Amino acid sequence: MNAALPFFLDHIWLIPLFPLATAAAMLFFGRRLRNDAVSGLCVGSVFLSFIFSAGAFLQLLAMRADERIVSKVLFDWLPAIPYHTLDGRLTNFVADWGFQLDPLSAVMILVVTGVGLLIHIYSTGYMAHEGGYYRFFGYLNLFMFSMLMLVLANNLLLLFVGWEGVGTCSYLLIGFYFHKRSASDAGKKAFIVNRIGDAGFLLGIFMTSALLGTIRFSDIGPALAAGHFALGDPRITAMALLFFVGATGKSAQIPLYVWLPDAMEGPTPVSALIHAATMVTAGVYMVARTNAIYQLSPSAMAVVAGIGGVTAIFAASLGVAQNDIKKVLAYSTISQLGYMFLACGVGAFAAGIFHLMTHAFFKGLLFLAAGSVIHALSGEQDMQKMGALAGKIRRTWLTMGAATLAIAGVPPLAGFFSKDEILGRAFAYSRVLWLVGWITAGMTAFYMFRLFFLTFHGQSRVDHEAEHHIHESPNSMLVPLMILAVLSVIGGWIGIGGRFEHFLDPVVARAAGRAELAAPAEAAASETVLMLASVAIGLAGIGLAWFLYIKRTDLPEKMAASFGAAYRAVYHKYYVDEIYDAMFVNRAKDLGLALGSFDENIVDGLGVNGAGWLTRVTSRLSIWWDTWIVDGSVRLGATLVWLLNLPARLIQVGLVQAYMLFIVLGLIGFLAYYFHLMHAVAR
């Protein structure tokens, strides 16, 4: 039906299929392949996906701005099932294997395949000496497939398929070192926590289907318009909040963020790809994708913005006291995701997606560079045992420096543009949210430079053993680092002058006419001041980090000692894991134990054992009846016969001479009787 479309746009459905094909190949033949064959296949398929994505993106750019939506339905998935919507219309439930490419998904596939390709290349170096090489790349490709399905799906149900697929791959890859107890536990935790969010998402899909009668993205907007829903309709709010529950799970927002720090148990490329650049941003993508629904519900938007802001500052405060280099980055990711939700909540969906993209560059780079550091130090992750590495692994230091500056919001690097955009829109929406975001920006700069200084500068605290083995990573790891470093530096420039926003306008502004959330004039007036303020607090954070971790290295310990309680609370992550354990995990275990004891005592005890007891009692009765009545009557018959044959038995002695005697006696008796009769006759 899209015969007139250019080649790449007509073949967007191939983009997810390349990695799926190699994932299947790894499943069936991976064990038999050599490592370089595995890398060739798996990296090659992602490279093909990237070429097709880039081609599709360019061909989409060539189209007129208001026509930039391409949809390609492969085939029906579920046949049309008629049902009634809540307002009584008869409609068909339709879900198909359909792909939709519009500016939003075009940005996403470029980020996913681009960053994904770099991380695949990096992994060929990083995982070279690990067991299960083919298994790792198989999972990684399966993840790429799921993630691309997620962003290319043209309806909510197919999006959910990808959503669950990435969750499964996340589970598999977090638990990649499954022989390690902590890794398999972390995998389970991620999976279970995500289930809670996914239940909300699924309910949201049901509600959309029941209320709007469609789950196809391109039909949701018209259905909303046709439904004449009032601004702030409670049903729309409920729907939006259910979607957001799903987003908090996948994108690690309060209250479901607890799985992400533990997810760092996975190999570092996984942390970079799944838990920084792509999967965790799926929630943001989903909110942006369903923005038409959110824009009808100011209260849901406020919840999204509030949760995003609180998560941003909360996670940033946790990042300050962590010593594990990957844990700091994990909390930083949660915090940055909070930023993206803050952006979506204040109506700046494009800014959220923009930050998603720049974040994918610099956070992916941070993780990969951290992986390079860990690689150099033979697996050491504790920043207390690093320091003064700048000269020894110079290229890693350079690229990590670029990423750290980018996330700290130093102009003109990528993070500055996207963060500034978000803060500007937040200021127009609410001064409080802006203040939260602003302080978070300072904290981000502080903890990121704390990480940077502790790792690369100051005194070396590296173990003597590891000191000898410090080496720069191979080129397969360094080249992706450099490409990402370049992107972290220049990636923000495409947002200059609102180009990025205009590109996304067809997707996110379609329903914006109904809810004017921002006041552009006011925002424009204070833009310069806000920009200066955010740069200032970023620099202040960097300065503080420099002062504490380079100049006066004795101070942090003293401060930790003098704010003992507060420091301990932060160090123990506000005891949130413990509180969740006490409130939910152990209660769920209690419920399980209670059900178990019900099973043991009532079902097994009363039911099964009772039935067993009853059977034993009836069988005893039956045995008694059998022994005494049935067998008894048989024995009675035998006994009677035995009694009756007593005289016969007495003469059967078994000795031949005894029988002879009886014959003789009988003969004598007979003769005696005979003579007696003769005598009587004679008389």
Next chain:
Amino acid sequence: MAASTIAPDYYLLLSLALFTIGVIGVLTRRNVIVVLMSIELILNAVNINLVAFSRYWGSVDGQVFAIFVITDAAAEAAVGLGIILAFFRNRETVLADEMDMLKW
């Protein structure tokens, strides 16, 4: 009638004595061969009876019968000894009180 004839009563008494000895032998002796020999005594007691009455009545019928009985006794001894031999091969005994398998 010849004067030197002996009255039949004596023959009968001799026959009775032989018969009684034979019966007692059959009933009391443990060895089956002796039992067989006792049976010969009984048969010969009968023969005496037969011959005595044959003479008494002047008829040869009784003597013919006696010869039959002797023939019969020979056959009986052959069969009886055969049975005893076969039995001995199985049970290694010729004692009548150990032949107790008629009552199991």
